[in-house]
Amino acid sequence: MSIPKKFYNLADDIIFHVENSDTEIIQNRYPIKDLPKLKHHARDKRNMKYGNNLYVRGCLDFSNNCEKSCSFCGLSKSNIGLVRYTLQADEMIQCIDEIMNLGIKNLHLVGGEINRDWTFLFDTVSYAHSKGIETTIVAGELDVNLYDELKARGATRYILKFETSNPRLYTKHKSGKELCERVAHLLQLREMGYKIGTGNIVGLPETTINDFYRDLLLIDCLKFAYLVQLLLGSITRSLNTSV
Numbered sequence: 001m002s003i004p005k006k007f008y009n010l011a012d013d014i015i016f017h018v019e020n021s022d023t024e025i026i027q028n029r030y031p032i033k034d035l036p037k038l039k040h041h042a043r044d045k046r047n048m049k050y051g052n053n054l055y056v057r058g059c060l061d062f063s064n065n066c067e068k069s070c071s072f073c074g075l076s077k078s079n080i081g082l083v084r085y086t087l088q089a090d091e092m093i094q095c096i097d098e099i100m101n102l103g104i105k106n107l108h109l110v111g112g113e114i115n116r117d118w119t120f121l122f123d124t125v126s127y128a129h130s131k132g133i134e135t136t137i138v139a140g141e142l143d144v145n146l147y148d149e150l151k152a153r154g155a156t157r158y159i160l161k162f163e164t165s166n167p168r169l170y171t172k173h174k175s176g177k178e179l180c181e182r183v184a185h186l187l188q189l190r191e192m193g194y195k196i197g198t199g200n201i202v203g204l205p206e207t208t209i210n211d212f213y214r215d216l217l218l219i220d221c222l223k224f225a226y227l228v229q230l231l232l233g234s235i236t237r238s239l240n241t242s243v
């Protein structure tokens with residue numbers, strides 16, 4: 001099953017808003033030039049949520065196969081010198097047992113974006129869930145049915161970075177893919193009840209400081225997607241009409 005149209009529409013509205021927001025207003029909203037202040041603010045936020053504790057997660061890179069060729073990624077299919085692998089189901093279970101023995105309660109399952117047989121991953125997520133381990137998936141854009149099944153097996157978080165809020169550079173660095181598609185997947189995952197993780201790449205070639213500010217705005221729009229949905233819908237439509 002593919003992503004419903006309503007998420008593409010909302011993604012379009014959000015991207016339009018991010019692209020057309022006044023740069024000065026965005027810069028005032030995120031005073032990132034005052035680095036000491038920013039550092040203190042980040043520390044306060046962290047302490048509020050996690051205190052002064054160290055949390056460890058197990059990161060299981062189950063496969064480095066990928067059928068995409070993003071310009072910045074070592075797993076890109078154009079990296080023909082890379083030796084490729086995919087773990088077997090029993091190897092995954094063994095890793096989870098080791099994670100469990102170490103008292104780690106958080107697992108990240110990481111793999112490239114590729115059309116694969118997902119059965120062994122479903123079983124892995126179920127097994128981790130049965131051992132009280134919370135699983136996050138990092139495997140690119142998938143079919144909605146796969147998101148659904150992974151969630152039913154116990155996956156709680158999904159990480160999908162948008163890399164840059166600049167649609168032109170997104171398409172350039174993500175080998176022709178569209179930013180709208182990415183944002184639509186994030187909105188879909190969020191509606192399904194996943195905790196979503198996303199983010200940008202600082203210093204992606206050709207991006208500017210204004211792109212970086214817009215990245216921050218896009219993160220906020222995703223965070224409050226349903227609050228801004230009503231606002232953006234009407235604002236965007238009126239802007240589109242007047243252009």
Ligand code: SF4
Binds near residue numbers: 068
């Ligand atoms: S889809 Fe993900 S893993 Fe594949 S090349 Fe792009 S960034 Fe790398």
